[in-house]
Structure formats: structure tokens, C-alpha cells
Amino acid sequence: MIKLHKSLNGKQLTSITLLTFIGGLGLFAPFIMPNDPFLVDVSKKFLEPSWAYPLGTDHLGRCILSRILLGIRYSLGSALFIQLVATFFAIWIGAIVAFKRGIIDYFFIRICDILLAFPTLVLVFGLLGILGPSLKNLLLALIFTQTVYYSRVLRGLFISVHAKEFIKAAKISGTSGVKLILRHFVPNIKAPMLTIISLDLGKVILEIAGFSFIGLGVQAPTPEWGMMISEGKQYIRLHPELMLYPGIAIIIVVLLFNFISRQSKQVDH
Amino acid sequence: MERKILLQVKDLNVQIGEQEILSSINLTANKGRILGIIGESGSGKSMLCQAIMQSIPAVAKSTGQILFQNTDLSSVTKESLRDYRGRHISMITQNPLVAFDSIQTIEMHFRETLKAHYVLTKKEIRQIAISAMNKVNLPNPEKLLQYYPFQLSGGMLQRVMIALSFAMQPKLYIADEPTTALDTVNQKKILTLFNQIRDETNAAIILVTHDLGVIAELADEVAVMYKGELIEQANVFDFFDAPQHWYTKKLLQSRITF
């Protein structure tokens, strides 16, 4: 379904493999996690790492590893979801605007310019301010900001491909409609789009964590990594590990995504 | 005519990895004479120019001697080489538009080149620049100095480049395909310039080209490059009348004759 770049190198393959593995962990988390991530047992708080609790327990006696495993869904899963939905909408919007041109295009560009006149974080703050802070609304806000950006980019891509000679040639020779799109547009759009999407996955994960950290995303007791860091912050003096583990989880996942997209950037050049 | 040897290349070899780019090159350039080096793309002409200027790419290794006025340039210190480059030996490259820095004015280019070798005031530099540009028949030099390179046409820029070299009064000019990017009218102008320079300054000129017409017009001596080797050297008359090597013969045959 998603065809891989022919020129993927070792680093990228390792990253993709690791990420798929991690994704798998998140998917099957309920089956593989050692304990119930929501089970509160204050008598068991701040336990040292052991076989029963591989990363120890937090301030409420909950197993940290289990929470991190489940947290994969919220970080990785949400980010993938956001990117896929945003790309889906962006393709339609970008295509319609690129092909209709005229007034629709004009207004689209103006609106995009205005929306992009706000730094993305500020837009998300604004949207959360209207809709209210929750995970659902955070996802909506991020989908919105990503869609705006991607539809702008896709519009540009569609227009530039459209202007290329082989499209005119194909049209003259009779190809039209869906066939035209599939056979000629898609291959040329694929490469730059994949680069951009993979580039932003890391960024989106960081944003989800950031907003959850300040309390505007996921709400307790959901085991999202940013939220976990926020919960751990009052114990930083004596039990910094509460913040260390989720932080490292974030860094690893985002780093892997960055390895993939950075390498593909170098390949393109 | 008395021949004074200015530059002698002895057994020059340039290698990149396993590949030999130049093999056993031996040639001389004399004062007041134009040496035309002709060859097709890939024959190593540009690498030869770079080797003489001691500016071959870092991955390349060279052996042999480059004797300029009896000093071997290949064993001179890097700092001293700066003295030679631009001052005693001046190079004129092809495609001048990319050779100039588009964010600096023409005057800036003159100023930095002259300042790199001499101590001069701004005013003196301007005067030198203007007189050099007049020499190469550029119109309105004062105005041109204020322009940025992208504001001038290819032909004019090539002449500016020659003026820049001329202002330094070098003993040796190396011109790498100076007319390739130009139309015939501008080509003619450039060729006339080189003639002028040779006659008036008695400098040695090495002219690299793939155009036999240029050789016919300007060269006093001709050297033929083929696959990194210098396969024939002769004065221009012998070159055209009695070619020795099969490649030279082939080259001359492919010329469009009227």
C-alpha cells in the first residue's frame, strides 16, 4: 500500500523496524504489560525496579513500565492518526483548489496566509481555548493546523506537476480523470509528501506531549507520556525517575522518526 | 624572434584514485606568445589549467614539476602561492556569470583582488579599474563598477574578467575556454583583446579551447590534448599544414571548410 523509497538505507530500515516494533508493543500493550497501568496502590509507591515492576512504581503505586507501554498508543498512535487524517483532507482540498483555480484558489491562498500568520502553537492554544481542553479537542486542533499546512503544500505540488509536459502529453493522448490522477500525479506527489509527513510525525508527538504536560490535552489518569512527566514533576527531588522514563520514551520515538525523515531528506539532495 | 621561456611543465601526472587524468604532460609557454591547447571535453584541459595554478581538487594527487620562471610551483609554500595566483599568473574562466559573486559589485571584485596583492587606496584602485576596463573597450567604466554581475551580459562580464586580470599585469594568462559561452560577435571582441594583450604587454598566454577557429586566429603554438595526454605540439603553421598524430588529423578533418 505504501510503497517504500527504493533508496532506503540501513539507518532508515533500522529505524522503521524499531518503530514498527514499538508500534506493535503499543498495539498489544494490554496483553504484554506486566501490571494494570491504572491500578492505584499507595502502599506500593516509589518501588525500586524489580521483576514484578520492571521500572518501579510511581507516586500512586502504579507500574511505570505498563503506563509507558500503554502510553505508546497515545503518543505514537495519536500522531499517526493526526497525520493520516490531515493528509487525507489535505489531498482533497489541495486537489480541488489546484484544479479549479480561479476565485476558490484566490480565497484559499488568502485564508491560508492568514491562518499561517499565527504560529502553530498559538493556533492550537486558540482552538483549545474555544473547544475546551481535552485529548479529543487537542487532536482536532492538531489535525486542523496540519491540514492547513499540508493543503497549501499539496496545492503547490499539484500545480507544479500539472504544469509539467507529460501531463499535457497524457491529456492529449486521451488519459483523463481518475486514471490521470493515479498514474501520473500520485507517483510525483508521493516522494515529497512522504518526506513532509514523516518529518512532522516527531513534531506532532512532541506537541501532544507538550500540551498534555501543561494540562491542555490528555487528562489524568490517562498514561500519556507528557502527562506522566507533569505528574512526576513534584517529586523531582527525591524521585526524578518518574520523569526520566517517560522523557526517554519520547526522545527515543521522536529520534527514530527524525532518523527516518532526515535520511530521506539527504537522499533527495 | 627571441624566445623566452616563462612556464615549463615537466612530466606532470595527475591522478584521482585509480584513474589517471593527466599523463606525462610536458609543455612550455613563452613570453609574448599564445599557446593554444585544444582538445575535446574530457581530455583534461581544465585539469591542466588547475594543475598549473596549483588548485587541483583535494582528492587529486599530482607529480611532476611546474616551473614558473625557474621556480617549481609544486614545492612552494601555500602562502607564497597566493603571491603567484592572481598576480603573476592570472586565470580567466569560462562562464563568467557564476565566477563572480552576485552579492558584490564589480568594483568590490576589483578592490579585493588588488588589495590581496598590493597596498592601494580606494581612489587608486578605481583608477586602475577604470583604465583596465577602458583597455578592454568596455563602455562607461565608472557606471559599470557600480553594477552587480547579474546586471551585465555574458560578453561584457567576460571582458570585465579580462580587465580584472589585466589590471594585475600578470606575466602569464591562462584562459579556459573564454569564448565558449559567447555569441560570435562577442567572441571576436574577446579574441581581438587577447591579441592586443599579447602585443602590448608581452605576456605569455595559454588559451584552452575546443574551437579550431580560435586556434587559427590567435595561437602561435598549438598543443593537442587527448585523453589526458599531450599528443602533439607544434607551431600553428605546422599544426594546420602537417599534422602528425592520427587524432590531430581527425580533428582537422572534422573542421567545416569553406
Add this chain to the structure above:
Amino acid sequence: MKTWEVMKEMYESTWLFCLKRVITLPFVLLGVSIMTFLFIRFVPVEPAEVILRMSGVAPTAEAIQALRSELGTDQPLSIQYFIWLKGVLHFDFGSSFVSKLPVAQEIVEKLPATFELALAAFVCMICFSIPLGIISALYKNSIFDRIVGLLSIISVSIPTFWLGFFLLYLFSLKLGIFPTNGKGTILHMILPAVSLALPTTGLFVQAIRTSVIEELQKKYVQYAFLRGLKKSVILSRHVFKNAAIPLTTMLGMTLGNLLGGAVIVEQVFSWPGLGRYLIESIMNRDYPVVQCYVLIIAIIYVFANLCTDILHRVLDPQLMIVRRRE
């Protein structure tokens, strides 16, 4: 003796460009204001109801209607917009639902601290990224380059708030070098600024490195070398200046991101900026505050981008001079 005409043309075209941009500015701001206004009016919950609930008053139908006419939210949208706009132009952004105080006053009190932090991070970033980027480019593929490259990619993967705590733990709690929170001396500012700046620094180092490497391949570098110019001169006068030009456009965007990110970092270090205020307002659905924040930041951002665009124009003569070839 200098040619008047050429200089005049250059200045005229820059002047014209600035003028054009400054003229379109109000329209952009107008668009921004409309967008911000519409944002708030898309609220799924009736503001009057929220206010009543917060004040502890039972939200009966009459109470809601009474408050609505008091707030003016029962007027048609366009009239509401003009009333709001008029207020905005008089710097009256309405009052907070929570504190009943004028929003503008509170935000203007707290904004400078956030702006200061963002600016400090910006300066930090520039100071570190330029030398690192340049050295990485000049010694491409050396050990230094590889290490810096790895650090860059790691720095972009670290959440700023986590980094803040990490640095706090290390330098503040354990080593006691820096104070843990608040604002006051330079020492107070260092940790927050560094945490905020780090990811952007990583990005910039790589961008600078790429740009310099690209410039080094260009022919004018070789020509300068052939003319006998000193390496240091070639680098400073030609390479670095050319490399900087495409990077100027990134600057404005970066400042916007730093302003947004500052809100999060402030939470870590109890930095007295907009952060706490904004977050609480969002949780309380205090719309006027959010609206004001969005508008003000957007305006700053638009100005920052305008400045960087003008800077870009001025540095690159090819953009400045729109002239035919001779």
C-alpha cells in the same frame, strides 16, 4: 563621481517593496482580527451560560438572555465584530470572565516577561548555531561534524519541558549553580532560555551547515581562490554572506515558535510570563483572554516576519534590483 542613478534605483525599489508590504499589513492584520473574532464565536457553548455558571448564578433562560444583552452577544455577528474591533483599536479587549478585570491590562503586564524569555532563547540560539554550523560545514564529515550532527538530531527530539526539568535537576537541585525558579538575575534566565533554545539550535546548526556547504561548491569560491584571495577573506566576505541570505526567512518563523514554546517552558521554571495565565484561562474557558493572546501574538509574528522579509530583500541584491540586463 558615484553614479547616482544606480544607487537611486536600488533604494527606490527597496523603498517600494517596503511600502507595498507596509500597505498590505493592515489588510493582513484585518484578516487576522476577523479570524480571531470568528474563532471565538465558533464556541459550542454559550458564553453567557459559562459566565453565569462561574459566578455561581443559576443559568436560567432569563438570566442568560439578560447577560447576553448586557454582553452584546445577542446582536448579529457583523455588528458584534465591529463593536469588538472598535474596542480593540482602543486597546480594550474586554474583561476577563474570571477576574472581571480588563484583559488588555493583564496581558500587557505579563507579556514582556514571555517576550524576554523568547528573545533570550533567540539570542542563545544564534550565538551557538552560527559557529557550530560553520565549523561543521568547513570540516565536513570530520568527527566534530558527525558528533554535532548527532547532537543536532537528538536536540530536535527532546521535549523542551523535559529538558527544562533535566537541566533543573542537574544544575539547580544537584549542583546548585542556578536558582530553581522565578525571575530576577541573569542566572534565573539561563536555564529556561537554554531549554527553549536547544531544539531550534539543532535545526539551525544543520541549516547553516547545509547552506555553507552549498556555497562552498559554487564557482565564485574557486575564482576568488584563483585570484589569490586569502581563505579567511573568501569565507567571510563571500561564503558566509551568501549562505546567510536564504536563512533569514527562517528567523521570523523561529521567533513565533519560541513565543509559543515559551508558554510551556515557563511552567517548568515558574517564570512569571503569560504561561500560567493563558493556561488557566483556557481551562476556565475565559475567551476574551485567549482571544487577546492570539491576536497580540499574531501581530508580533506578522511584524517579525515583515522585518525578516525586508532583511532578506536588502541583503540580496538580486531581489533588490529589478532591472533588465545591459
